[in-house]
Amino acid sequence: MRIPASYPMALLAALITLTPVYILITLASDTSTLFDSHNLAILGNTLALMGLTVLGSILIGVPLAFISAYVHLPLKKIWLVIFAAPLAIPSYIGAFTLYAAFGPGGEINNLLGFETPPMYGLTGAAIVMTLYTFPFVMMTTRSSLLSLDASMVNAARTLGMSMTQSVFKVILPRVVNGIAAGSLLVALYTLSDFGTPAMMRLDTFTRVIYVEYNAFALGRAAMLSLQLMVIVGFLLLIESQIKTASERHGRPLVLFPNKWQITAMIATFAPILLLAIGLPLAIFFVWLARDGLSDFDFSIAWNSAYASAIAAIVAVIVAVPVAHAALSGKTGRIMERVTYFGFGIPGIVMGTALVYGGLQLPFLYQTLALLIIAYMLRFLPLAVGSIRTSTEHLDQSLIKSARVLGASPREAFTRITLPLTMRGIIAGAALVFLESMRELEATLLLGPTGFETLSTYLWRVYEAGYFGRAAIPGLLLVVISACGLAIMMSGEKRNQLEH
Secondary structure, eight states: OOOOTTHHHHHHHHHHHHHHHHHHHHHHTTOSOSOOHHHHHHHHHHHHHHHHHHHHHHHHHHHHHHHHHHBOOTTHHHHHHHHHGGGGSOHHHHHHHHHHHSSTTSHHHHHHSOOOOOOOHHHHHHHHHHHHHHHHHHHHHHHHHHTSOHHHHHHHHHTTOOHHHHIIIIIGGGSHHHHHHHHHHHHHHHHHOOHHHHHTTOOOHHHHHHHHHHTTOHHHHHHHHHHHHHHHHHHHHHHHHOOOOOOOOOOOOOBOOOHHHHHHHHHHHHHHHIIIIIHHHHHHHHHHHHHOSTTOOTHHHHHHHHHHHHHHHHHHHHHHHHHHHHTTOHHHHHHHHHHHHHHHSOHHHHHHHHHHHHHHSTTTTTSHHHHHHHHHHHHHHHHHHHHHHHHHTSOHHHHHHHHHTTOOHHHHIIIIIHHHTHHHHHHHHHHHHHHHHHOOHHHHHHSOTTOOOHHHHHHHHHHHTOGGGGHHHHHHHHHHHHHHHHHHHHTSOHHHHTO
């Protein structure tokens, strides 16, 4: 049997993806204590934060999904963009600005003259994480709602059900999978996030791993990393079992609210959106007006840009054979799924593993190359998914025609496959670039000495307490993240946006 040409490169990528796990197991083998009472407290904090965030995201995300899918509003596409806009702000930026805004002596106290309660600990972290993750639930639930046929609801209404009863007895039971899929994304994001619990002074796995790493306790950091990965692996297993809705698509439900109902919806959700989007931008502009541009070194932005650009190029080069292997057979699909494991490894865990790997290979330690490898391993699935999708829609008869006319496999790939899938390749590279620009944890651990990026600069500013210097890098990251959101939204099916 002939082995597809893409398999060797895909196998190499899969093996490299598993390398951090092997390193962590090796490091943790030197640790005498597997689990103690302190671990129990960390586990409790982590699970409590995850549970509260998931609950908050469902309570906000599901009603917004219902409104954006079914309720007839003027300028409906703009409302959808506003509901999804919190995704354009990295959660650590939200944590930074909310921490600075609230409490005695905070920006709200200084500007308006009244005290607000401080925002930190489990409550503060749960609020911040909820504000910046509920769009995951909204997007997946909305997709499920749009796939339902309105005739089912109309039939229920004809049989005497009120609209409220129809929602709870007919609609929600049929979109449970969509809600569950979004909730799992929220849970995975919460587990892997480092900046928010660190800024909110909450001891979760990611924060304690960073503390142990800075104390040169690599073995204990590795043990904690493996414990965190067990939870992540369990959630990924659940995610793989969730099936998407298989109902036949029909005409979507359309509701026409009166003025009072529209007013009630705005009054309910406007404070949430203002807190998530308006407050961080307002705080940054206040700091910008107060401190100006003089202290910011724009070479930091350049560092972020060129490191992310190299990571995007490397990721695309690796992703092309992985995507083609996935379309060539079952073995290729298994290798592709293995590369997705890197996306499930939190950045702080990836950084800890690669630091040890770099110590064994001195020519790599504290180099830009090691940082690029970390970016590539974490965000490779974004490029693979984009390239695979564009390749799936390629007309295979064109390639077969080229081969019949005498073109070699390489010629058919370079002259037909590559040009026709270039849009997917560019989209994948753009997503890797944007996520690398936002990455904080691995950059803190693996960045070369003196190499500052926008995200690490924000972290240093927070630690030093010079909040005013965060205005320019913060606004730059928000703009860059908004570009990433625009790419993601453009990938939504056109018919969904037109509803």
